[in-house]
Amino acid sequence: MSSIIRLLEPALINRIAAGEVIERPTSVIKELLENSLDAQASEIHVTVRGGGQSLMRVQDNGHGMNEEDLILSVQRHTTSKLAHSDLWNIHTFGFRGEALASITSISKTTLTSKTKDQPHGWSLHSEGGSLEALKPARCELGTCIEIRDLFFATPARLKFLRSPAQEYRHLNGCLERFLLLNPQVQFFLHLDEKQKVFKATSLEHRIKAVLNVAVLEGFWLEETVHDIHITGWASLPGAHRRQADRIFLYVNQRPVDDRMMIHTIRSAYHDLIPKDRYPWAILFLTIPYVDVDVNVHPAKTQVRFKSPQDIRAALLTTLRKVLFEQGKKSISIYPK
Ligand code: ADP
Ligand code: MG
Numbered sequence: 342m343s344s345i346i347r348l349l350e351p352a353l354i355n356r357i358a359a360g361e362v363i364e365r366p367t368s369v370i371k372e373l374l375e376n377s378l379d380a381q382a383s384e385i386h387v388t389v390r391g392g393g394q395s396l397m398r399v400q401d402n403g404h405g406m407n408e409e410d411l412i413l414s415v416q417r418h419t420t421s422k423l424a425h426s427d428l429w430n431i432h433t434f435g436f437r438g439e440a441l442a443s444i445t446s447i448s449k450t451t452l453t454s455k456t457k458d459q460p461h462g463w464s465l466h467s468e469g470g471s472l473e474a475l476k477p478a479r480c481e482l483g484t485c486i487e488i489r490d491l492f493f494a495t496p497a498r499l500k501f502l503r504s505p506a507q508e509y510r511h512l513n514g515c516l517e518r519f520l521l522l523n524p525q526v527q528f529f530l531h532l533d534e535k536q537k538v539f540k541a542t543s544l545e546h547r548i549k550a551v552l553n554v555a556v557l558e559g560f561w562l563e564e565t566v567h568d569i570h571i572t573g574w575a576s577l578p579g580a581h582r583r584q585a586d587r588i589f590l591y592v593n594q595r596p597v598d599d600r601m602m603i604h605t606i607r608s609a610y611h612d613l614i615p616k617d618r619y620p621w622a623i624l625f626l627t628i629p630y631v632d633v634d635v636n637v638h639p640a641k642t643q644v645r646f647k648s649p650q651d652i653r654a655a656l657l658t659t660l661r662k663v664l665f666e667q668g669k670k671s672i673s674i675y676p677k
Contacts, residue, residue, distance in 0.1 A: 366502075373399035373486055378403075379435055385526060385527070387399055397488045398485065403484060418439060429634075430630045451466045451467075452484070455480050521548065591626065606620065607619055
């Protein structure tokens with residue numbers, strides 16, 4: 342009897358993977374930003390039209406790719422980042438080598454890139470994962486990735502697209518996380534008709550530019566509890582919000598979504614702000630790489646801690662300590 346099991350076509354495998362990696366247009370921008378930052382860009386332009394469905398473009402001045410790497414970059418499981426087979430020691434945003442393969446399989450994508458050693462750049466166009474021939478391109482050092490018609494190859498996902506207004510809310514949340522993490526990088530945002538420039542600056546000035554509040558009192562903190570190092574900024578109890586959307590968390594320089602951490606931060610403020618409200622906080626945790634697993638989900642925003650109770654204790658200790666001293670130590674992020 343002949344077998345009925347067969348290997349799926351590569352294009353189909355990529356589209357299946359894209360279902361997890363690219364949930365919505367904002368996921369594309371997140372992956373492209375991570376790649377630009379991994380490529381050491383100091384300047385990044387982000388252009389989005391129609392909530393991302395008609396156009397998304399991320400252009401950077403990072404180290405770029407040569408023509409061979411351009412072709413490899415859109416293949417599945419191809420990466421320049423995971424040099425050793427060590428999933429416990431990942432210092433880059435990317436490591437799975439699947440974002441570009443997924444994105445190109447479900448959209449019309451043009452990648453243009455130039456390295457410092459090349460006289461000119463190269464451009465590669467893909468429609469639903471089928472590649473056209475490489476073309477020479479006139480461009481500066483760096484990479485530009487342009488995506489049109491996202492999900493055109495996956496009609497089921499296309500149906501779930503929300504309105505552009507809703508998508509821009511997600512997108513802003515994503516952009517804020519990267520803006521706060523990388524104050525040293527200059528960002529140019531072009532979202533439909535809205536344009537905004539965030540100049541390279543200090544964290545303090547970037548917080549001020551991103552949070553966009555008149556005056557918000559808070560404190561800087563820095564504390565090491567065992568081998569967990571915590572730095573950042575948090576609001577004084579006077580400011581609080583109904584949602585946790587002003588809590589930005591980073592573990593080893595990676596933006597993370599973590600309910601346990603948000604819950605812990607709120608409990609540090611529990612007798613100081615009304616119940617069911619959240620403070621503002623931007624916290625950077627540095628912990629030994631072996632104590633955190635970043636390979637939990639393809640979108641890489643969730644992490645698994647080896648001992649969550651230590652993270653919880655370190656956060657509580659740090660925040661409670663400063664909150665108790667708030668009267669003496671508090672400073673504004675808008676110093677005179
Ligand atoms: P990963 O980031 O996990 O390696 P991706 O699919 O996102 O996987 O990217 C594949 C490869 O393409 C990267 O490892 C990198 O070498 C290259 N690449 C992608 N984007 C850029 C960029 N903006 N600048 C330079 N190289 C890039
Ligand atoms: Mg990547």
